[in-house]
Amino acid sequence: MLRILFVEPEIPGNTGNAIRLAAVTGAELHIVEPIGFNFDDAHLRRAGLDYHDLAVLTVHPDLDSAWQALQPRRVFAFTTTGTTAHTDVDWSDDDVLMFGKESEGLSDEHKNDPHVTAEVRIPMLPARRSLNLANAASIAVYEAWRQLEFTGAG
Numbered sequence: 001m002l003r004i005l006f007v008e009p010e011i012p013g014n015t016g017n018a019i020r021l022a023a024v025t026g027a028e029l030h031i032v033e034p035i036g037f038n039f040d041d042a043h044l045r046r047a048g049l050d051y052h053d054l055a056v057l058t059v060h061p062d063l064d065s066a067w068q069a070l071q072p073r074r075v076f077a078f079t080t081t082g083t084t085a086h087t088d089v090d091w092s093d094d095d096v097l098m099f100g101k102e103s104e105g106l107s108d109e110h111k112n113d114p115h116v117t118a119e120v121r122i123p124m125l126p127a128r129r130s131l132n133l134a135n136a137a138s139i140a141v142y143e144a145w146r147q148l149e150f151t152g153a154g
C-alpha cells in the first residue's frame with residue numbers, strides 16, 4: 001500500500017486532514033518527529049473527524065527510524081523545485097511519498113537522502129510559493145491511487 005511520510009509537521013489541522021486521507025484511501029501515514037503539536041490538539045481531532053481509528057498512523061522518532069521501519073524500495077520527495085511532475089511517475093503500491101514541514105519544506109539533507117528516488121513537483125502557476133501540505137498530499141495520493149485503479153488497501 002502507498003505510504004505517506006510527513007517529516008516534522010507543524011500544523012495540527014494538516015496532519016488531521018492527512019489522517020482522514022489515510023483513512024479513506026488506505027494509504028499508511030508515517031510521521032517523523034519532532035512534531036509541532038500534541039495529538040490531543042482540537043484542530044487535529046476536528047480535521048481528522050472520526051476517522052482516526054480507520055487510519056494506520058505510525059510516529060517515528062527520526063528519519064532513520066522511519067527508513068528502518070519502512071524498508072522503502074522507492075521514495076519520492078515532494079518539493080516545489082522537483083523536475084518530475086507527479087503525473088509522470090509510474091506509481092507502485094509500495095511507494096513512499098515524502099512531504100516536508102509547512103514552514104520550510106524538505107531540507108537539502110532530506111532531498112539528498114540516499115533513499116530518495118526522485119524529487120516530484122505538483123504543477124503550479126509561476127511565482128506561486130507552494131500548496132498547503134495536506135492539499136499536496138491529497139493531490140499526490142489520489143494520482144498514485146488513480147493509477148493503481150483505486151485497488152487494494154491503497
Ligand SMILES: C[S@@+](CC[C@H](N)C(=O)[O-])C[C@H]1O[C@@H](n2cnc3c(N)ncnc32)[C@H](O)[C@@H]1O
Pocket residue numbers: 077078079080098099100101102103104105106120121122123124129130131132133136
Ligand atoms: C507548505 S509546503 C512547504 C513550503 C516551503 N516554504 C517550501 O518552499 O518548500 C509543505 C510541503 O508540501 C509539499 N508541496 C507543497 N506544494 C508542492 C508542490 N507544488 N509540489 C510538490 N510538493 C509540494 C512539499 O512536500 C512541501 O514540503
